[in-house]
Amino acid sequence: MENLIFGSSVVHLQTVDSTNNYAANLILQPNVAEGTVIMADFQSDGRGQRGNHWQSEPGSNLTVSYILYPVFLYVNEQFVLSKAVALGIADLLTQYGCEDVQIKWPNDVMVCGRKIAGILIENSVQGSAMKHAVVGIGLNVNQSSFPDGLSATSLALQSGEQQDLKRVLQDLSSCLQARYLQIRAHDPRIDPEYMSRLIGRTEAVGMRTLDGTYSRAIIQDIENSGRLVVDLDGERKAYSLEEIKLEI
Numbered sequence: 001m002e003n004l005i006f007g008s009s010v011v012h013l014q015t016v017d018s019t020n021n022y023a024a025n026l027i028l029q030p031n032v033a034e035g036t037v038i039m040a041d042f043q044s045d046g047r048g049q050r051g052n053h054w055q056s057e058p059g060s061n062l063t064v065s066y067i068l069y070p071v072f073l074y075v076n077e078q079f080v081l082s083k084a085v086a087l088g089i090a091d092l093l094t095q096y097g098c099e100d101v102q103i104k105w106p107n108d109v110m111v112c113g114r115k116i117a118g119i120l121i122e123n124s125v126q127g128s129a130m131k132h133a134v135v136g137i138g139l140n141v142n143q144s145s146f147p148d149g150l151s152a153t154s155l156a157l158q159s160g161e162q163q164d165l166k167r168v169l170q171d172l173s174s175c176l177q178a179r180y181l182q183i184r185a186h187d188p189r190i191d192p193e194y195m196s197r198l199i200g201r202t203e204a205v206g207m208r209t210l211d212g213t214y215s216r217a218i219i220q221d222i223e224n225s226g227r228l229v230v231d232l233d234g235e236r237k238a239y240s241l242e243e244i245k246l247e248i
C-alpha cells in the first residue's frame, strides 16, 4: 500500500469489450498492484451507469479502469470513493484550464453544463468492508463532435488544442492518487470540496422518481452511502441511485 502509484502499471489494449470487465477478471489474480490501470483504444461494449452503453470515438478519448483496494472503507461508505474520483477528474480538468467544472450526482463530470466524463465504479466487499474496486472512467479528450442529442464536450473542445492521451492519463493518475490518499487518511475536507462542485446545491434541480413523479429541490447532502438528500416541502428525504434520476 505504501508504494501505491496510480498508473505505474498500464495495460494498454487496442480492443476490448469493456476495460471494467477486463479489470474485474485481472483483479482475481493474486498480487495485482494497486493503481494498475487498463486502457483501451476501443471498447466494443463500453458500459455506463444504469445499464447504458458508453460511446467513445476510437483512439480519441480515455476509456480506462483502475484497480484499487479501498479496504479502509466500510460497505456503507462506498460512495466516498466516487467522491474522490469525481474530484480527481475535476482537479485534472481545472489543471488543463477548464472553467465551470461541476459534478452531477451520481457519476458525471460536467464542463460548462456539458458532460465531459462518466464514472462507473464496481465494488466487491468482504464482510462489512470493501475488498476491491474497479474504477472505470470515460473521459472525452480529443473527440470534436458528438451524436445528436448528446450534450457532451471534450478537453480539446474546451482547451482549443489536441491533447496527448498518454500525458493526460499520467496527469489523471496523479490527480486521482492525491484524492485517493486524501480519503485513505479520512480527511474530512473532501466533503465540502465535493459539495462545492455539485450541481443543485444553490439552485434547484429537477428530479424524477421511479414512478414518474417530477419535483424540483435543492440538494442538501450526499451521504457516504451515495444517497441524495433533499428537502421536499420541508421534509428531509434521501434517495438512492436506483430510486431517482436528476433531470438537468
Ligand code: BTN
Residues within 6 Å of the ligand: 017, 018, 019, 020, 021, 043, 045, 046, 047, 048, 049, 050, 052, 054, 062, 063, 064, 065, 107, 108, 117, 118, 119, 120, 136, 137, 138
Ligand atoms: C456513465 O457516465 O454512465 C459512466 C461511464 C463509464 C464509462 C467507462 S469507459 C471505461 C470503463 N469501462 C467501461 O465499460 N465503462 C467505463
